[in-house]
Amino acid sequence: MKNITIETITNGDIEQCRDLCNELMAFQKSKAFIAPEKFDLMTFDTRMKKSYESSMASQVVVIKDDGFPVGYVFSTIDVIDSSKNGFPEWAPKVENGKSFYPDWVELPQKIGCLNNLYLRDEYRALKFGSKLVEMSMEWLESFSDVNLIFIYISNGNDAALSFYLNRGFTFSHDVFGGFIKAVYKLKE
Template sequence: MVNVTIELVKDGNIEQCRQLCNELMAFQKSKAAIAPEAFDSMNFDTRMKKSYESSLESQVIVVKDNGMPVGYVFSTIENIENSKGQYPAWAPKDENSKGFYPEWVNLPNKIGCLNNLYVRDQYRDMGLGSKLLEMSMEWLESFPDVDLIFIYVSNGNDAALNFYLSRGFTFSHDVFGGFIKAIYKFKK
């Protein structure tokens, strides 16, 4: 019998997400049609841990089955004032490539970002992804000075893109020549 719990990480122990984050990066590489090799340098240390340590605020929620992590959601509040126009080292470069942030809006200094949401295959038809999204959105929307929330979906991950679009997010722009799709939602 499945004994699933959902736990908010309160002690900073994000290490329990290492294997899941690495599985997510491998999954994204397997789906990517554009620059799958870029995922070779993406892992728990270079993506989740680095972002967790550099964000203004962060939240990690872990799904466990009998104490074993089987899914997670990682969200942050980011200060983008000094990062507009910057490209991470792993990003595919192209002269016509747009970065993370859209040109269509006057961006605030702070945004919410749902960075990772991952649930292992055998747990996907249990509504856990929806529950994690709901919990993440509640947290992101709790910040009075954050009105805009972004999610960046890797190319080829159409199921994830459709999942977010069906829950009120809107396509914004292609990032790094289509390597990532940026979607957004204004706070309720």
């Protein structure tokens, strides 16, 4: 490690997260025990870029080592209605499976989401993940009309689930029959 910087992307240049996002999808696939092949449909272009371009508001924070991206967090704010609570093409088809939002969430409403958090292995023990979550939550909570924040964790990624639960999130429900675990936080 040479020169660590943390930068919020303000010019729309999320392309610098392409490799990291694709590494995250491969990591999630390696951990998954439910439908790991579905991660083949999830890439920077189909997940992060698409969500970044379609959301009401987005924030991307990148950690760089000597100017080279080594980690990032991506968060969005969006008005969620019933049309955004369906089953996307990549989701495993399960009977009676719940989608992204549980029955207790009244739609439509403006909801925050911490979409992606990823650090390369050698940077994880340095607490950068905690710093990125802190920055994301600060941004998400800055919206006065957002009272609910979700994070979706891929099946098999128990370390990530514990990480968020230890930071005040509460388990909500299994999404798509357990393919994803949803956790949430109500804004105080």
